[in-house]
Amino acid sequence: MRPSTDVGIYGYGAYIPRYFLENSEIAGLWGRDSTPIKRKSFPNYDEDTITISYEAASIAIKSSKVDVSRIGAIFIGSESKPYAVKPSGTVVAEALGLPRTILSADYEFACKAGSEAMQTVFGLVSSGMIDYGIAIGADTAQGKPGDELEYTAAAGGAAYIISRVSEGVIAKLEASYTYVSDTADFWRRSGEDYPRHLYRFTGEPAYFHHIISSVNGLFEEYGYEPKDFRYAVFHMPNYKFPTRVARKLGFTMDQIKPGLVVALVGNTYSGSSLLGLAATFDVAEPGDKILLASFGSGAGSDSIVFEVTDLIDERRMSPPVSKMIDRMVPGDYSTYSIYRDILKR
Amino acid sequence: MGVPVVASIGYTKVSEHWGEGLEGLSHMALEMLLNDLPSLELDAIYVGTALSGFYELQMSLASHIADLICEYDVTVSNFEAGGASSAQALFNAILGIKSGVYKAVLIGGVEKMSDEMPHRIQRGMSLVENSFLVDYSGLTEISLHALLAKMYIKEYGVDRGMISYLPVIEHENASRASHAQFRNKISIETILNAPYIADPLTIFDVTAPGDGAAYILVMDESQAKSIGVDYVKISGYGSASQPSHMLTRTSPLFFSASSRAVEKALDMANVEISDIGVIEMYNQSSIAGAVLLESIGVAERGGVGELLKDGYFSISGDKPVNTFGGAKARGDPKGATTMYQVVEGFLQLLGKAGENQVSNVDRVLVHSMVGLDISSYAYVLEV
Amino acid sequence: MTEVSDWRYRENRYRLLGSRCDSCGEAYYPPRKKCVKCGGVLSPYQLPRRGVVEHFTMVKALPDRYNRYKPYYLAIIRLDDGTKVFGILTDIDEPSDGMEVEATLRKLFIYGEDGKIIYGVKFRPLL
Numbered sequence: 001m002r003p004s005t006d007v008g009i010y011g012y013g014a015y016i017p018r019y020f021l022e023n024s025e026i027a028g029l030w031g032r033d034s035t036p037i038k039r040k041s042f043p044n045y046d047e048d049t050i051t052i053s054y055e056a057a058s059i060a061i062k063s064s065k066v067d068v069s070r071i072g073a074i075f076i077g078s079e080s081k082p083y084a085v086k087p088s089g090t091v092v093a094e095a096l097g098l099p100r101t102i103l104s105a106d107y108e109f110a111c112k113a114g115s116e117a118m119q120t121v122f123g124l125v126s127s128g129m130i131d132y133g134i135a136i137g138a139d140t141a142q143g144k145p146g147d148e149l150e151y152t153a154a155a156g157g158a159a160y161i162i163s164r165v166s167e168g169v170i171a172k173l174e175a176s177y178t179y180v181s182d183t184a185d186f187w188r189r190s191g192e193d194y195p196r197h198l199y200r201f202t203g204e205p206a207y208f209h210h211i212i213s214s215v216n217g218l219f220e221e222y223g224y225e226p227k228d229f230r231y232a233v234f235h236m237p238n239y240k241f242p243t244r245v246a247r248k249l250g251f252t253m254d255q256i257k258p259g260l261v262v263a264l265v266g267n268t269y270s271g272s273s274l275l276g277l278a279a280t281f282d283v284a285e286p287g288d289k290i291l292l293a294s295f296g297s298g299a300g301s302d303s304i305v306f307e308v309t310d311l312i313d314e315r316r317m318s319p320p321v322s323k324m325i326d327r328m329v330p331g332d333y334s335t336y337s338i339y340r341d342i343l344k345r
Numbered sequence: 346m347g348v349p350v351v352a353s354i355g356y357t358k359v360s361e362h363w364g365e366g367l368e369g370l371s372h373m374a375l376e377m378l379l380n381d382l383p384s385l386e387l388d389a390i391y392v393g394t395a396l397s398g399f400y401e402l403q404m405s406l407a408s409h410i411a412d413l414i415c416e417y418d419v420t421v422s423n424f425e426a427g428g429a430s431s432a433q434a435l436f437n438a439i440l441g442i443k444s445g446v447y448k449a450v451l452i453g454g455v456e457k458m459s460d461e462m463p464h465r466i467q468r469g470m471s472l473v474e475n476s477f478l479v480d481y482s483g484l485t486e487i488s489l490h491a492l493l494a495k496m497y498i499k500e501y502g503v504d505r506g507m508i509s510y511l512p513v514i515e516h517e518n519a520s521r522a523s524h525a526q527f528r529n530k531i532s533i534e535t536i537l538n539a540p541y542i543a544d545p546l547t548i549f550d551v552t553a554p555g556d557g558a559a560y561i562l563v564m565d566e567s568q569a570k571s572i573g574v575d576y577v578k579i580s581g582y583g584s585a586s587q588p589s590h591m592l593t594r595t596s597p598l599f600f601s602a603s604s605r606a607v608e609k610a611l612d613m614a615n616v617e618i619s620d621i622g623v624i625e626m627y628n629q630s631s632i633a634g635a636v637l638l639e640s641i642g643v644a645e646r647g648g649v650g651e652l653l654k655d656g657y658f659s660i661s662g663d664k665p666v667n668t669f670g671g672a673k674a675r676g677d678p679k680g681a682t683t684m685y686q687v688v689e690g691f692l693q694l695l696g697k698a699g700e701n702q703v704s705n706v707d708r709v710l711v712h713s714m715v716g717l718d719i720s721s722y723a724y725v726l727e728v
Numbered sequence: 729m730t731e732v733s734d735w736r737y738r739e740n741r742y743r744l745l746g747s748r749c750d751s752c753g754e755a756y757y758p759p760r761k762k763c764v765k766c767g768g769v770l771s772p773y774q775l776p777r778r779g780v781v782e783h784f785t786m787v788k789a790l791p792d793r794y795n796r797y798k799p800y801y802l803a804i805i806r807l808d809d810g811t812k813v814f815g816i817l818t819d820i821d822e823p824s825d826g827m828e829v830e831a832t833l834r835k836l837f838i839y840g841e842d843g844k845i846i847y848g849v850k851f852r853p854l855l
Contacts, residue, residue, distance in 0.1 A: 018819050045797050046818055046834040046850065054833040059855075082845055091847060095742040095833045319855050327855065329821075338798075345796050464795035471791060477758040480729045481741050481836060481848045483787065483794065483816040488802045491785040496804075499783070499825075543785045543802075588764045592804065592812040593756060 001119070001176045003126030007162055008169030009306065010132065011064020013317050014158035014278035015055035016265055016324045017043040019331040019339070023151050029333060030146050036238040040154040040266025042331065043140050045339045047155070049078045050088045052271075053138045054095050056159035060134070061096065063317045064170075066161050068096065072130025073103040073121055077113025077270045078157075079188065079195075080140045081106050092136075103130070110186060111235055112296025113137060113270040114158070119302055121162045122173055132163045139269035144194035145342060152238050154266025158274035170315050171281070171290070171306040177218035179210055180300030187298065197297075206299045207237065211245050214301035215293050224305065226250040230288035233259035233276035235295035237267045245293075258283050264325050270296075279321040284308045348566035349442040350576040351726065353378050354688045356559035359526040359676025361459040367397055367406065368413055370558035371455050375414060378451075378560050383572060388447040389420040391438050393430030393454040394680035396469045400461050410453065419451075427473035428627050428672070430454055430680035431559075432713035432722035435687065438563045439582055439724075448568050453560030454681030466554050470629075470679075473716040475589050486629065487551050489591065489717050491543035493598070494632040498545070500598055500647070505545045507650025508635040509536045511628075512549055512673050514659050519670025521700035524685075526555045526676030550631040552677035559684035561691070577694045580708075581616070581725035583609025589719045600640035603714055606721035607641045610710070614725035618642050621725070622706030623693050624666040625686040627713040629677065637712070638666070665703045668693060683713045683722070690726045731844045741848040744831050746811070748773035755811040777831040779807035779851075784823045793837035805829060805851055819852040830854050 019042050023035035043052070053076050061068060074096075076088045089104030103124070107113040114137015121133035138157025143150035165172055185206035188195035211234060218224060226232070232251045234242040239262055246256045259276030268275050273294040280290055288308040295301045337343040355378025357370055365373065392407035403409070407421035424433040431454030441447035458466060470486045471479045478484040498505050513533055519525035531549060539547035569576040585605035591597050611618060618641060628634030635649045643664055644652050652658060658666045669675045669689045672682055690709035692698045707727055714721040729737070737758070739745050746757030751768030757775050762768075784803035787794075794800065801817035817823050818834055829851040836848045 044819060044834075046836070048835060048845070050845075050847065051833050051835065058832075091742075094738060095847070097743055324855065464790055464792045467789050468792035475758070476729060477737060477740075478814055479791070480734075480793075481737070481758075481846075482814040483800060483802045483836075484814050485787060485789065485791050485802075487789055488785050488787045491787075492783050492802070492804055495783040495785065540788075541786065542789050543787050545785075590756075590758075592814065593764050 003122055003173070005126040005128065006165035006172060007122050007126045008165050008172040009160055010163040010167060010169050011060045011066055011161040011315050012158065012278050012281055013056045013058065013060030013063060014156070014275050014321055014324070015052050015059065016041050016156040016328065017047055017052070018328055019044065020328045021331055021333065021336045025333050026151055036151050036240070037263050037266060039264055040152055041156055041328065042336050042339060043155040048082045048140055049076070049080050049138050050082055050091050052140065052155065052157045053088060053092050053136045053159065056138060056157045057092060057096055057134055057136060059317050060159040060161050064161055064315045066132060068098055070131045071098050071102060071134060073124055073133035074098060074136070075105065075107050075117035075120060076136045076138060077107035077109070077117040078139050079108060079110055079113065079269055080142060084190065109300065110296035110298050111269045111272055112294040112300055112302055114274045115292065115294035115302035115304065118160055118162065118304065119176060119178065122176065125162050125164055132161060135160045135162060137270035137274040139271050141267065141269040142194050148199070149197065152267040154268050156265060156268035156275055157271035158278045160274065168311055169309060170312045171308045174305040174307055175218065175222045176302060176304040177214055177221065178300060178302050179214035179217055181210070183299040185297050185299055202297065206297060207241055207295050208245055208248070210299050210301040211235070211293050211295050212249065214303045215249055218303040218305070228289055229255060229291045231258060231280045231284060232256050232291040232293070233273050233280055234293050235273045236260065236262035236276060239263055261321060261325070275321065278317065281312065282316060282320040282322065284312060286310045286312060347442040347445050349439045349563050349579045350566045350569050351561050351579065351687060351691050352564050352569040352574045352576045353382055353562040354691055355379070356524060356685060356688050357557050358524045359555040359557040359678055362556040363459070365556070367401055367403060367455050367457050368409065370457065370556060371410055371413060371453065374453065374558040374560045378562060385449055385572070387416055387419050387449050387451050389422070389438065389441060389450045390416060391422045391424060391434035391450060391452045393424040393434040393683070394456055395425060395427045395430045396456060396458070396679060399469050399472060401457050406455070426715045426720065428629065428677065428679045428682050429713040429715045429720065429722055432683035435563070435683065435724065436582060436584060436722055439579055442563060442565050449562065449564040451560060452563055452684070453558065454684040455558035456678035456680045457556050458554035458678060459556050473719065478590065486716065487546065488543040490551065490630040490632055491546045493636065493717065494545050497598055497632060497636065503647060503650050506533060506537050507654060508631045509533055509550055510650065510653035511631045511634045512536055514653065515667050515671045515674040518660060518668055518701055519674030522669040522675060525670045525674055527670070527674045546630060546632065552629050552672045555676035555678045557676055557678035557681045557685065559681045559688055561684060561687055575695050577691050577726050577728055579724055580727050581610040581614030582723065583607065583613065584720065584722045585609070586720040587718060589716070591717060598636060600637055600718035602718045602721040603637055603712060604640045606723040607710065607712060610723040610725050614727070616708060616725065621708050621710045623668055623690065623703050623709045624664065625668070625690050625709060625711050626666060627672055627682060627686065629672060633717065660701055660703055668698065668701050668703060683711070686711045686713070687726070694726060694728045731839055734846050742833060744775045744777060744849050746773050746775050747771060755809060757811065757813045775811055776808040779805045779829060781817070781823055781825060781827050781829055782806050782812070783825065784817060796837065803851065815849065815851045818850045828854055
């Protein structure tokens with residue numbers, strides 16, 4: 001897909017809550033020997049997807065100095081929206097002082113809700129319906145105690161302010177692609193606290209098939225090859241999957257390294273690939289091409305190509321993702337249980 | 346012009362009265378008050394309660410108290426102002442007597458706090474403060490006092506422990522008071538080593554919830570004389586306010602409302618603070634008491650701690666305060682507290698204070714305030 | 729407040745929107761109608777979002793609605809324009825007088841499991 005009018009990223013921001021839980025502590029509790037990652041983030045008891053979205057968007061606005069009166073949409077993609085019915089977007093919009101004349105429905109497509117929000121904003125902005133739009137992917141992922149996914153279900157998010165290239169962008173959208181099918185590898189029924197998944201079925205038929213189909217589709221349509229890209233960011237449910245899919249598609253470790261935040265942060269679900277993208281923008285240089293390939297269970301993958309411009313240095317987010325990771329402090333399982341509302345008072 | 350006097354008193358012990366509600370407590374106090382009195386014509390019944398609506402879901406209490414004693418040809422009024430609820434009731438009754446419109450007013454305060462859960466107690470205590478601050482900024486009455494303490498310690502560079510000599514005195518006094526809720530003496534070490542409720546204040550620096558009812562009969566002096574009861578004159582009264590948000594005040598460490606209210610009451614009674622023999626003040630915490638004493642001129646700014654420690658404010662000292670334990674040790678059933686203070690002033694002046702009797706006391710200052718000195722009421726009682 | 733009255737003050741509560749005197753410049757949060765200092769008229773004013781902690785205390789006797797959570801730090805914060813506000817500190821284990829803080833949006837309390845979530849400004853250390 002290519003929009004009729006060129007669009008790009010005007011500014012970006014990301015936020016990771018302060019606390020982390022060591023995987024070894026979870027493993028010790030349930031009697032497991034190996035763990036998929038080292039540690040994962042968890043939110044304070046007063047944080048949720050709305051507050052995380054607020055922080056990420058706030059940083060994006062401050063770092064890019066965008067004129068908020070020109071924002072015409074804010075879409076938050078999440079699987080942990082605080083209300084089943086009541087948009088998260090309007091709370092964040094009001095807190096940021098955005099105009100009242102904005103589109104602000106919430107998005108859901110498991111972990112690719114954020115990238116879907118981005119694709120929608122690309123369309124709205126390029127059509128001229130709006131001047132600027134914010135696409136956010138954020139989650140406080142629900143990890144069922146004792147389940148496989150408890151080790152990785154984390155909290156965090158990233159926000160992208162999108163505009164037409166003529167406004168001055170830090171990265172141009174070159175092309176995007178999407179590939180979906182009805183493949184329910186992981187889901188959460190209404191009213192249920194925790195999602196269900198089908199273990200190994202979430203691998204080949206879900207994650208790998210959709211990302212590979214999406215990226216190959218993009219490559220075929222627009223003639224890209226892995227070596228065209230300085231960096232690539234894949235959805236990170238754990239450490240193994242993104243490194244394996246990168247290898248399968250022909251990318252090197254150097255290309256995916258900056259975005260591979262999962263080892264110390266965990267899987268921030270709708271925020272995952274968008275957070276990896278933010279970490280990549282933190283180090284990217286003008287002229288760099290970046291591939292973003294998200295994955296959402298249910299299932300589908302958005303592949304998006306950006307080319308970084310000269311404006312990147314002026315608008316890098318402050319603090320960078322690395323500093324946000326550095327400030328994290330350990331919390332024990334008991335604290336985690338209270339803050340995640342697993343132990344209710 | 347009438348001359349308002351306190352002619353009779355009735356009060357319960359301050360306690361957790363599991364067996365009594367608002368009416369039961371009032372009934373006990375009123376039986377005591379009406380005991381030796383011939384039947385008389387009441388013109389009005391004024392009742393103060395801070396939280397009967399919030400805790401007991403009973404409002405318009407004065408009408409129900411009138412009904413309790415089957416007095417119907419009266420004017421009833423309800424007063425709600427935290428720990429100054431019955432102070433407001435008294436203020437208005439005085440005006441009625443002075444103007445000659447009323448000859449006798451029954452005034453009282455009653456509070457039922459023990460039915461409530463701790464988090465509701467805190468919410469109730471904070472209702473008098475700015476609701477935006479309480480609901481959204483996390484303010485509570487006690488934490489407001491704690492921050493005041495921090496400001497005090499930083500401003501004057503005094504040792505934090507100094508202010509807690511006040512509850513030591515209060516508990517000492519209450520140990521000899523049969524109607525007091527807390528009759529245990531406590532040492533400064535106990536207070537300082539107790540768990541924090543909001544640092545630097547510990548649980549012994551602040552008042553606790555209690556139930557109680559206290560009623561007084563205020564009448565025109567001529568009527569008191571004709572009945573032949575011992576009475577105490579209300580020779581001065583005054584009230585003032587200041588900005589409710591502590592951070593918008595010019596000097597948070599000076600209680601300007603209390604200072605002005607006391608100044609007005611003393612002026613009207615034609616006396617100075619040095620003429621006051623006993624001070625019954627309303628302080629919900631040790632720090633509030635400390636700042637209040639400095640604000641009404643019985644201690645230098647930052648200097649009250651030394652005086653507290655030296656016993657200057659003890660029963661045997663130069664300026665006894667809270668002679669039956671004050672809100673901290675006698676108890677603080679909010680809406681009734683001012684009435685207890687008047688009762689205690691009455692007992693002192695008529696020589697009926699028993700083991701807590703201060704010698705040669707002619708004048709008692711009764712002070713009350715809403716929240717942290719948002720509004721204040723002061724009275725001079727004398728024989 | 730109630731689930732309806734909270735809505736009335738949401739902009740103030742989300743954005744630290746107070747008021748400032750047209751005559752003498754004194755600022756207030758929460759907003760008020762008349763200036764305490766000079767009696768002048770007040771207009772809406774966006775307070776600065778950064779400041780310094782002057783004093784703080786840990787509130788252990790928790791009030792209704794905040795009792796679902798743990799004891800919190802209540803602070804007096806002097807914002808960059810000199811205005812002092814009360815605020816809850818978050819994301820900090822051991823605050824200190826003089827530490828720099830910044831306003832952010834956090835959950836304040838909820839009206840039970842099926843009730844509204846009320847958000848508002850809290851203060852955290854700089855990121």
